[in-house]
Amino acid sequence: MKIVVDAMGGDNAPRATVKGSIQAASEYDIDLILVGKENEIKKELERNGYKGNNIEIINAEEVIANEDKPVKAIRRKKDSSMVVGLKMVKDKKADAFISAGNTGALLTGGLFVVGRLKGIERAALAPVYPTKRGISVLLDAGANADCKPKFLEQFAIMGSIYAEKVLNIKNPKVGLVNIGTEEGKGNELTRDTYEILSQSNINFYGNLEARDIPEGLVDVLVCDGFVGNIILKLTEGLALTIFSMLKEEFTKTPFTKLGALMLKPGLKNFKNKLDYTEYGGAPLLGVNGAVIKAHGSSDAKAIKNAIRQAKIFVENKVLEKIKENIEE
Amino acid sequence: MKIVVDAMGGDNAPRATVKGSIQAASEYDIDLILVGKENEIKKELERNGYKGNNIEIINAEEVIANEDKPVKAIRRKKDSSMVVGLKMVKDKKADAFISAGNTGALLTGGLFVVGRLKGIERAALAPVYPTKRGISVLLDAGANADCKPKFLEQFAIMGSIYAEKVLNIKNPKVGLVNIGTEEGKGNELTRDTYEILSQSNINFYGNLEARDIPEGLVDVLVCDGFVGNIILKLTEGLALTIFSMLKEEFTKTPFTKLGALMLKPGLKNFKNKLDYTEYGGAPLLGVNGAVIKAHGSSDAKAIKNAIRQAKIFVENKVLEKIKENIEE
Numbered sequence: 001m002k003i004v005v006d007a008m009g010g011d012n013a014p015r016a017t018v019k020g021s022i023q024a025a026s027e028y029d030i031d032l033i034l035v036g037k038e039n040e041i042k043k044e045l046e047r048n049g050y051k052g053n054n055i056e057i058i059n060a061e062e063v064i065a066n067e068d069k070p071v072k073a074i075r076r077k078k079d080s081s082m083v084v085g086l087k088m089v090k091d092k093k094a095d096a097f098i099s100a101g102n103t104g105a106l107l108t109g110g111l112f113v114v115g116r117l118k119g120i121e122r123a124a125l126a127p128v129y130p131t132k133r134g135i136s137v138l139l140d141a142g143a144n145a146d147c148k149p150k151f152l153e154q155f156a157i158m159g160s161i162y163a164e165k166v167l168n169i170k171n172p173k174v175g176l177v178n179i180g181t182e183e184g185k186g187n188e189l190t191r192d193t194y195e196i197l198s199q200s201n202i203n204f205y206g207n208l209e210a211r212d213i214p215e216g217l218v219d220v221l222v223c224d225g226f227v228g229n230i231i232l233k234l235t236e237g238l239a240l241t242i243f244s245m246l247k248e249e250f251t252k253t254p255f256t257k258l259g260a261l262m263l264k265p266g267l268k269n270f271k272n273k274l275d276y277t278e279y280g281g282a283p284l285l286g287v288n289g290a291v292i293k294a295h296g297s298s299d300a301k302a303i304k305n306a307i308r309q310a311k312i313f314v315e316n317k318v319l320e321k322i323k324e325n326i327e328e
Numbered sequence: 329m330k331i332v333v334d335a336m337g338g339d340n341a342p343r344a345t346v347k348g349s350i351q352a353a354s355e356y357d358i359d360l361i362l363v364g365k366e367n368e369i370k371k372e373l374e375r376n377g378y379k380g381n382n383i384e385i386i387n388a389e390e391v392i393a394n395e396d397k398p399v400k401a402i403r404r405k406k407d408s409s410m411v412v413g414l415k416m417v418k419d420k421k422a423d424a425f426i427s428a429g430n431t432g433a434l435l436t437g438g439l440f441v442v443g444r445l446k447g448i449e450r451a452a453l454a455p456v457y458p459t460k461r462g463i464s465v466l467l468d469a470g471a472n473a474d475c476k477p478k479f480l481e482q483f484a485i486m487g488s489i490y491a492e493k494v495l496n497i498k499n500p501k502v503g504l505v506n507i508g509t510e511e512g513k514g515n516e517l518t519r520d521t522y523e524i525l526s527q528s529n530i531n532f533y534g535n536l537e538a539r540d541i542p543e544g545l546v547d548v549l550v551c552d553g554f555v556g557n558i559i560l561k562l563t564e565g566l567a568l569t570i571f572s573m574l575k576e577e578f579t580k581t582p583f584t585k586l587g588a589l590m591l592k593p594g595l596k597n598f599k600n601k602l603d604y605t606e607y608g609g610a611p612l613l614g615v616n617g618a619v620i621k622a623h624g625s626s627d628a629k630a631i632k633n634a635i636r637q638a639k640i641f642v643e644n645k646v647l648e649k650i651k652e653n654i655e656e
Contacts (some may be wrong), residue, residue: 003567005414046530064394091443131569132569132572142507145507145514145515145516145518146515146516177558179470179473179553179554179557179558179561184614186473186554187473187474187552187554188473188474189556190473208558209561210557210558210560210561210562210565211561211562211564211565211568212565213562213565214565214566214568214569214570215565215569221485224515225507226507226514226515226518226555227554227555227558229507229538230505230507230555230558230559231538231562232538233507233537233538233539234539234541234542234559234562234563235566236539237537237538237539237540237541237542237543238542238563238566238567239566239570240539240542241459241460241542241543242542242570244460244566245460245598245601246594246595246598248596248599249591249594249595250591250594252594255590256591256594258587258589259586259587259588259589259590259591259592260587261587262583262584262586262587262590263577263578263584263587263588263591266574266577266578266580266584267574267576267577270573270574273573286652
């Protein structure tokens with residue numbers, strides 16, 4: 001199996017991308033391709049004392065920056081690590097592509113370079129959402145701001161397959177994110193989607209209110225990309241704000257500092273439960289290839305986990321399963 | 329000034345509603361009308377040893393329950409505390425109405441019984457959202473699941489007036505909740521609304537991503553009722569989940585329990601910052617009267633604060649200001 005890593009993507013690239021790739025290359029039975037500026041990649045490989053033979057370098061001189069406009073960047077920067085990597089997946093020269101770079105550009109590239117699966121209306125970004133009971137998959141997390149019921153139906157199908165095949169959740173429960181639990185609640189989109197989902201083959205839980213999302217009542221959270229992005233970003237923002245407010249309280253006096261010190265392992269344990277780096281990245285479901293978006297601030301561990309995730313994605317034939325289910 | 333309180337509305341009614349009203353009646357220069365089952369209200373007044381002369385009782389034999397379907401309840405339960413109270417506002421027999429009862433019914437009653445202000449397209453529910461820096465007003469929080477740009481423009485205007493006149497925020501900054509900060513980001517609704525807001529007279533901050541909401545970068549958060557409800561409910565759910573997860577960590581061993589004990593004042597201080605009871609309730613902005621929704625689980629303090637809020641709302645002529653601004 002060949003997995004391509006965008007060596008230049010992300011806040012900590014190429015340091016974290018190369019280091020994470022080295023770790024993955026030594027732990028898993030895979031071949032890795034690092035695409036990006038050859039000199040920089042070589043330097044990092046040397047710095048980490050890499051002596052293996054399952055990492056190949058493909059040179060790409062351009063880099064798509066976070067500030068670049070997605071469509072323009074994908075069209076013009078033909079020799080960027082992202083476009084070159086995506087093209088390898090498109091041409092079946094590699095099985096999967098991972099990037100921690102510009103999210104918009106990766107979504108655009110996934111569609112323009114790799115292309116959608118036949119029968120799929122829209123591709124969705126599907127990150128993992130940590131909950132009290134474990135994890136849920138959330139889709140769409142921002143690829144499609146305006147959606148139709150048919151899109152959401154396909155998100156439900158793709159999310160179910162991904163949850164089962166990659167996250168190892170049996171017969172995953174799908175919840176429709178809504179502003180009320182009863183049938184008939186919500187906006188036009190969710191009301192129509194509810195009808196479709198309740199007649200489908202998926203394991204439909206029904207409507208799920210936002211206050212129950214962190215409880216982890218369902219395995220797959222379905223919503224349009226606008227709402228999904230709001231959920232994801234608000235959760236990040238709230239967690240950060242709550243931690244910073246707590247920290248302020250905990251460091252007020254030597255006495256509270258001592259108390260906080262005693263709770264440090266517990267706080268750390270709690271933070272770990274919310275640690276996105278554990279779960280790899282977010283696949284772009286619905287494109288004709290395994291394309292995975294790692295978090296922009298990914299460290300080496302997050303990259304390694306994204307590579308492991310890509311491996312499971314390919315091994316368990318997620319694309320083939322999606323194709324089968326969509327054709328039905 | 330006459331303020332009507334729905335004595336039967338909310339999880340703790342009539343105990344909390346009557347007690348909160350007694351507190352408000354003794355602190356503020358107002359006349360209160362408690363509407364609901366006279367016997368029960370009298371019993372509560374006696375139990376609290378009320379001896380004042382600024383609380384009147386208006387009997388209403390029916391109660392709208394939380395399980396009641398809003399439209400049906402408002403149409404059929406003509407002698408319910410909610411309908412009777414709203415009618416007093418409609419008929420100018422009272423200046424404001426407060427209820428902690430069925431939210432959907434109050435929204436419906438606000439429209440059907442009291443009616444919209446002339447020129448207003450949709451009324452919006454506008455709760456306060458506690459942030460790191462203080463508070464923001466969020467609207468619409470769930471009255472209108474599907475919105476047009478024109479609705480959001482009016483929400484921005486009404487929210488600005490409310491923030492200035494009731495929450496005492498000078499020249500309030502209005503942020504459009506969106507999934508990107510730049511112009512052109514978002515869905516059809518937010519893109520079109522951005523254009524309108526940037527040409528309006530309000531103090532427009534621009535787009536605000538959900539991760540920045542808890543930071544309190546703006547004073548007024550504008551969005552459709554679906555997104556607003558998701559934001560509000562997710563925040564509640566996350567706060568509850570994070571506290572329960574932290575509690576679990578903090579009570580694991582005698583040692584961690586001691587640490588938690590040392591941090592108790594800090595934790596309490598932090599919780600207070602997020603305490604909705606401090607801020608009264610959420611006005612239904614855009615109806616032709618002061619109608620305020622208190623939280624379903626309101627205690628006496630929350631009811632008292634909602635009454636204070638209604639008083640400020642009326643004193644500062646929020647309705648008149650909205651009328652003026654909409655006509656412009």
